Amino acid sequence: MASRLLKGHRFLRWVNERLPLEKAYKTHMSEYYAPRNFNFWYYFGILSMVVLFIQFVSGIWLTMQYTPDAEHAFDSIEYIMRDVSAGWFIRYMHEVGASFFFIVVYLHIFRGLLYGSYKEPRELLWLIGVAIYIVLMMEGFLGYMLPWGNMSYWGAKVVLSLIGAIPYIGESLQVWIQGDYQVSGVTLSRFFALHVTLIPILLIGLVFLHIIALHQVGSNNPEGIEIKLVKNKDGVPLDGIPFHPYYTVHDLIPIVVFLILFFGVIFYYPDGGGYFLEPPNFLPADNLSTPEHIAPVWYYTPFYAMLRAISFDFLGISAKFWGLVVMSGAIGLVAFLPWLDRSPAKSMRYKGWASRIMLALFTISFVTLGVLGAHPSDWMPFWMAPFFTLIYFAYFLGMPFYTSLENSKPVPQRISSGR
Ligand code: HEM
Known part of the structure; x- marks a missing residue:
């Protein structure tokens, strides 16, 4: 179609000789x-x-x-x-x-x-x-x-x-x-x-x-x-x-x-x-x-809940700093996923049960943290934010183990579903 359009159009042909329109x-x-x-x-x-x-x-x-x-x-x-x-x-x-x-x-x-x-x-x-x-x-x-x-x-x-x-x-x-x-x-x-x-x-x-x-x-x-x-x-x-x-x-x-x-x-x-x-x-x-x-806008609240989950000073450094470390770690870990996942399969359709359960727990923890972060810290029992923060981290840090230990199904060579 591009070639047909270019044939009938001198200006486009002129541009195409100077910019790779057709190729792009x-x-x-x-x-x-x-x-x-x-x-x-x-x-x-x-x-x-x-x-x-x-x-x-x-x-x-x-x-x-x-x-x-x-x-x-x-x-x-x-x-x-x-x-x-x-x-x-x-x-x-x-x-x-x-x-x-x-x-x-x-x-x-x-x-x-x-x-x-x-x-x-x-x-x-x-x-x-x-x-x-x-x-x-x-x-x-x-x-x-x-x-x-x-x-x-x-x-x-x-x-x-x-x-x-x-x-x-x-x-x-x-x-x-x-x-x-x-x-x-x-x-x-x-x-x-x-x-x-x-x-x-x-x-x-x-x-x-x-x-x-x-x-x-x-x-x-x-x-x-x-x-x-x-x-x-x-x-x-x-x-x-x-x-x-x-x-x-x-x-x-x-x-x-x-x-x-x-x-x-x-x-x-x-x-x-x-x-x-x-x-x-x-x-x-x-x-x-x-x-x-x-409270921040809803899209930051999961990380805000993690920040508030750390309420104790450590090594003489304030809880606020450790909260910042946890929050940044939570975002930074996402970048390491390609190297944390050891499963031979890509899609959840062929991965084992451990991966499925962990993804479900991760999703629940992210949403729950989001709800917690949008409310005052005494709105829910104290243990909830640290507990769901731990689950969030377990999804990433446990991944090398549960993806290599679980049984995944063999991945076919051709797509069987779809139109
Ligand atoms: C402004 C934000 C973004 C835009 C406009 C954008 C745009 C796109 C588009 C158009 C595609 C191809 C269509 C599709 O697969 O849905 C794509 C694929 C992809 N994007 Fe994004 N994206 C954005 C943010 C992100 C983020 C934040 C991540 C991950 C952290 C991400 C990871 C990916 C991956 C892995 C694919 C390939 C998916 C596949 O082939 O299964 N993208 N993106």
Whole structure:
């Protein structure tokens, strides 16, 4: 099709001689052979890209009216919400978009765990994914501070005080990052600069690398079978179908369903019941009035619960620092999955019972920690946060043992399910 289009179009032919248009189209679309058995879990990569686009565009529009200084930030958000035409819509798109970004990315990561998509030869693709996740968390944190509401202010104070808990260098590092001895307008301006320039550039660059790495090794699938191992005489995988037109058309359905849900939430439930937009953030930042209960937005709460799970000083260093170590370890361990999993099978369909039970326990612990982190620490019995933190870590640290000891089923060479 690309060649036909080029034949009839002088300008495109001219560009193609100078930029590899046709080659890129073939490599990434019409001759990129994707497994024919993609299922529901394979929707969330493209949906992450849709949300990235929404955040990018709505962010540019918000930047046109937002004022990044402590005097005017809160009022400029009110101005966007009340006076700018369709300002409320653009702001809610960006705010609901942040939560939806994490929903689709968490489901996207879960698919990786379910089908062993991190295993060889996709280790680098996975590592780039982990980098995206970390950068996304930074972007969310910086963005949350910008409305300069009371939760923005106190949330930033709590997170930045964690840096201050690092022995020896912590306090100076915290002052260096804040740009002041306390969270102030200086902090706000620099967080704004990072939120709208460096971090989005990093994010887009990493997503680009993510796709290039994916297309280099090829997609995994629910069976965890490498389709590149069985090809016809033309070198086309027997269990593959061209990404375009098959998956481009196929992906339109989840995109439409997603957009209906997304706009439904924007129109009827934009604060997500206080989870997407927390009540104290409807009040301006006030350093004399601490919100009754400081909690981060829902997508950070599992890690916040882990932070609070450590309540004792150790080796003369504060509990806060050890909480930070546990929290960072919890995120860092995800990067090591390709080397922790020793199972000969990729997909849960062929792994043994131990892997299945551990994935179920991991999911339960992550969700429970999320609920615990969203509530005050005395809301549930004291043992719960440490207990579920231990389960979370057991999933990773026990993996080399339970994946090599369990009985997995032999993986077939060809895909049997799917259309
Ligand atoms: C902005 C965020 C992200 C975007 C836009 C994105 C985009 C995509 C797309 C379009 C695909 C191919 C379609 C699919 O398999 O669903 C994909 C595959 C993949 N992504 Fe992501 N991704 C993101 C974040 C992540 C994260 C955080 C991880 C892991 C920590 C990750 C790991 C993977 C893996 C392992 C695959 C291959 C899966 C397979 O073939 O089974 N991605 N990604």
